[in-house]
Amino acid sequence: MKVHEYLRVFRERRKIMLRPAEFARIVxxxxxxERVRVLRSIPLENLIEIIPELSDRTKHFFFLSISSKQSAKIISLLPPDERVDILQLLPSNTRLRIIDNLDEKIRKETLSLLKYEPFTAGGLMTTQFVAFHKSMKVKDAIKIIRKRKKKHYIYYIYVIDDEGKLIGIVSMRDLLLAKSNEKLESIMEKNVIKVLYSSPAREVVRIIKDNNLLALPVVDGDGRLLGIVTADDAMEAMESEAAREMDVMAGVSPLENVVGAKVISLAKARLPALLFGLMGTILMVYIVGSFETTLQKYLPLAFFMPLLVYLSDATGTQSESMTIRALALDPHLPLLKYILKQLKSGLMISSVVALFCFIFASVVWGIKFGMAIGLSLFLSMNFSNLIASLLPIVYKRLLKIDPAGISGPLDTILSDISTLVIYFLVASLLI
Amino acid sequence: MKVHEYLRVFRERRKIMLRPAEFARIVxxxxxxERVRVLRSIPLENLIEIIPELSDRTKHFFFLSISSKQSAKIISLLPPDERVDILQLLPSNTRLRIIDNLDEKIRKETLSLLKYEPFTAGGLMTTQFVAFHKSMKVKDAIKIIRKRKKKHYIYYIYVIDDEGKLIGIVSMRDLLLAKSNEKLESIMEKNVIKVLYSSPAREVVRIIKDNNLLALPVVDGDGRLLGIVTADDAMEAMESEAAREMDVMAGVSPLENVVGAKVISLAKARLPALLFGLMGTILMVYIVGSFETTLQKYLPLAFFMPLLVYLSDATGTQSESMTIRALALDPHLPLLKYILKQLKSGLMISSVVALFCFIFASVVWGIKFGMAIGLSLFLSMNFSNLIASLLPIVYKRLLKIDPAGISGPLDTILSDISTLVIYFLVASLLI
Incomplete structure (x- = not known):
């Protein structure tokens, strides 16, 4: 069945149960x-379930295609975190018009969430949580929860003091098992795991996973409860981070969906890194060209260029992938120890590979040439290994940047250029 | 503070709260x-919290370092899914000795879990769940839950019929809000989202995320409840999958931890792909060598070799990363449409890059040479784009293999060799 028929059948006969996420993937x-057209034809009640599952690009298109009034109506029905995500995708004038059209209460809540940076606990959190004063009795808490319409988001009950400070947590199970006249204060777990609103998303994910939490409370500098980050929102943040890292290594700008994207958008996501690489490789043309006389004297040097470039770059790519992962797995990675380990293992593998190439080249083209190949390979593999182990650390820790789509190609260019320079310098000296 | 002091302080003064996962990362x-020594010195009650957070390698070391009796004692105290994971890490004779030392009930449970493949719902699930018969009353269910010692794993109550088939689900909240004389049958949600024990891990992750579940029930072919996969176990499966994909692209064999690993293990994880690459590059030496006369006739051809190899490979790496992600995001990816999009965007970017290089090379070395560079670059970029878009699909869908640590380098070698062949063939014809 084609996508169109699928969607038509779904719209006509509500009985076909398609989960919102499945529907979103088809859209x-x-x-x-077409995406916009299909979305506009969906009843509001279904639409608000589907929107959170759509890609940023589609959300962006869709909300730009409808009026601010309509946008405000839809956005009001979405959970607060989703609401903020969408507003952050839109141009500032559209965003402000939509906010103006929101109801007083929702506008206030949304504006307070919009203050937080997107990749922090504050940016990931939702304000849909249940917090009660410490003096509340179990039976009253249960009574209030019973009255709430939307119950699916209640994972825990947070207990606050007079100043709104988070002082405890009660699970639904604890509530179920407690006597009805007890105060929340006396049944709550006091050791609450929480994060500051400014904590990075990665730290949030780590804490949720390490402690097997369903939701993590977010507090301000005074310990007042601001919101919660749910496990599934954290899971999504983690997934998009992993995808971003792969893209960075491959030199692709952030891109959500290939099949639904326009060809020109795909090309745009890939071109910057390639054009950047082009500049680097033109430099290589001149570097190799400047060793023209060496090459003329001994042409077999040209035969080995792809071998040296490939092996040094492959070593670097390995180190880069290992460093990115090590940084992700351990926020307190001991850098010196890590780099030393990488260098030692680099020395080991480059020795094996260089020895092999020395023997191969010596047998076919003589020992002097073999020595030039082996030595330059050894040097360039270790140099690539060093810079590729260091660069992700420099990006993340020192520069605090994530140069999307460029850092991977940049590292390869650095590795390739240094390889060629080392190769021809060693060869000029030895041959 | 050094790692050793940290650990000593932790052992001596229990009051320093270090979460199990933090402790594990230090270990x-x-x-x-040393890892084994530290672990052996930890009291059993702490140890069983730390073990699930350790890397597979450390678990492996540790359980081989203690007797089967001790292993059985520790393993009995761990959750069933963790128990099975550890047993699957050990050599079969050690595994069998430990199983022999388990108590009757735990042995039976463990053996039934060991039947499932590791990367399926069955392999990820735990048998720690609460299932009651449909005719049970709310008050009796609450009474039984009250009596359970370990309560942290109760997310939902599963409702089964006479034959053990899963027919409904009751959340703790539903239980809290229900009248005490109602039967579970009448308050349960009948539309239960579940998976077959043989479903792949990726599908399990997808379902949990799409439906914001805390735990997903696993059933057999007859719909009987076998176990549950919790959201945090699914999160871990996803994380290790993402790390594996990056490693495959970079040509690194599975490796859990760099800082704690021996240098020789690090070298072993990287060498296979590099030695494999070495074979490929030696072939390249002969390919370039076979065009010796062409090179002698016109040496600037050598200057452009790194440029062509780099740009074609970079295009291929981009496609590979995009394909891996597209396959991960959408289990029903429309292949033909996907490949066509990739080819079209490839044509676009290669045209831009090739045109640029044509102009550059024409200006410096004449129009004939420029045409050779531009045309061969255009052809080789598109060829690399095609094979790199196809290969991950061939690996996953057709071969159903995950050639850890080799597929990335294999793709690069194919791209590099085809680039060189295209380059020298085009150059021989035009110059």
């Missing part, structure tokens, strides 16, 4: 205009 | 022998 396969 | 930074 993403359509062209941009 | 992983020690050398293998």
């Amino acid at each position: 993403e396969r359509l062209d941009a205009e | 992983e930074r020690l050398d293998a022998e």
